[in-house]
């Protein structure tokens with residue numbers, strides 16, 4: 001498993017035999033079209049459209065209250081937009097349902113931690129496997145043959161994720177007792193347990209110090225690299241965003257004001273204005 | 281001046297404990313009789329615990345304050361009693377399980393799903409509606425007499441601890457069966473919650489609705505499951521109570537005692553529901569038997585009735601000194 005700090009990564013971020021970006025990135029897997037979302041008079045998103053391509057790392061940026069989290073919530077069905085369509089893997093939805101999104105391969109993390117407080121790290125991540133469990137309740141309760149084997153198989157995946165995120169030491173710790181940065185990792189681990197095709201990350205590095213951010217960047221890039229998982233992430237740290245994303249969508253007051261490669265977005269007048277005018 | 285929070289709780293607990301052993305300490309009460317009263321209290325407590333348990337399960341999973349839990353106990357008990365007239369008791373219990381699961385589906389479909397994004401008061405009113413519906417509907421289809429549930433347990437009490445106390449202690453066999461059943465039920469629930477994927481899903485939903493949905497747990501299914509589990513808990517409570525005193529309308533009034541129980545134990549705590557139920561069951565029985573007579577004599581009162589308000593006074597005291605309940609987590613509101 002790669003363990004280089006982010007700064008040491010080459011621009012293309014590929015560690016062994018880096019394929020050039022244009023062959024790595026596939027066709028459009030997810031697109032939102034003309035999404036508008038209101039909260040009783042407050043317009044959180046106005047007519048926003050963009051595409052997400054397979055295997056890419058897409059960042060959504062914008063000042064506070066720009067509608068970034070709302071956008072992720074619309075994509076995985078926590079919020080239902082009043083207008084617009086969501087298209088995922090050739091199926092179109094006016095409104096997604098969270099459990100359907102999960103079943104179709106969209107996992108997410110939360111801006112404000114939403115871990116299951118009463119459970120250990122292991123159990124939290126294990127819940128991410130729930131959907132994939134097939135044996136009956138009675139068999140599970142009695143831990144008879146097939147149920148036992150199924151539990152072990154899922155447990156193995158979870159242990160692998162725990163190793164990957166380097167949280168072995170906290171496996172049995174109730175998540176509420178962990179430091180904030182570690183909780184963010186567990187949140188990521190739970191999402192990874194779904195083995196998603198698309199991973200939505202809402203400020204995965206908020207509130208972290210530089211070292212923790214580097215670790216988190218490394219995890220995200222490794223996931224993208226090793227499993228080809230498409231990443232959509234919201235992040236305020238411009239250094240990180242410019243470093244790890246293939247493409248950036250910029251929102252401001254619920255509208256899309258920019259969409260392009262890091263280089264293109266950096267030179268976009270509207271984006272510069274939005275950021276100079278905004279406080280963080 | 282700042283008194284640490286545990287001081288009033290400890291003081292209250294000490295007072296309760298003192299009240300519990302006081303009759304023994306004064307030497308006026310025969311130990312055997314004291315134990316009998318204690319067991320009587322525990323038995324009532326088991327029923328309170330079961331009602332509170334159903335209540336807590338639903339509250340944890342859906343945030344719904346289910347007023348109808350007591351009505352569900354009555355409805356389940358009526359179902360078992362009337363079905364048992366036509367079939368063996370075990371078959372009647374299975375029939376009641378089917379009925380309670382059907383009820384869970386109906387509640388999810390007709391009440392919870394349409395009201396899911398309404399505020400808590402709407403849902404509370406809805407469960408009040410379910411209460412009246414179940415009580416009325418139960419009478420329409422099952423009748424409104426007093427019915428028996430005969431579990432085939434011999435009536436004559438057993439003498440135990442004869443070598444410890446003079447005269448021993450008289451224990452009803454059905455009480456023992458009830459206690460064992462309740463323990464088995466709680467054990468089975470614990471296994472269900474800890475070991476099965478569905479149990480894990482229920483705990484996940486209880487902790488965070490949005491996160492649970494986002495990992496693929498469909499809330500509507502969880503609601504059906506949790507209302508079904510609460511229905512099964514109601515059956516056990518109803519059969520225990522009905523088997524002892526007959527099935528009658530007063531069973532549904534037990535729900536009124538579940539409220540102080542969950543205040544005492546904590547709204548979201550399963551162990552709290554169990555311990556709280558036992559404390560209140562024992563407390564009110566002890567108070568009625570040992571505290572009322574001297575009070576009546578001293579103040580020339582008309583009668584006892586402590587049993588009726590003891591739970592509420594205790595709950596009120598708890599609200600003052602420990603609003604989150606014995607096992608509840610302290611809520612810290614974020615600014």
Ligand SMILES: Nc1ncnc2c1ncn2[C@@H]1O[C@H](COP(=O)(O)OP(=O)(O)OP(=O)(O)O)[C@@H](O)[C@H]1O
Nearest residue numbers: 039042043044063064065066067068069070071111
């Ligand atoms: N559940 C909600 N109810 C009402 N208003 C909401 C809700 N969620 C978001 N909003 C409003 O929608 C707008 C966009 O909020 P959103 O959380 O999407 O912004 P954001 O870009 O994620 O901001 P931040 O960078 O601070 O996380 C804000 O005005 C916010 O107050």
Ligand SMILES: [Mg+2]
Nearest residue numbers: 068069070111
């Ligand atoms: Mg946000």
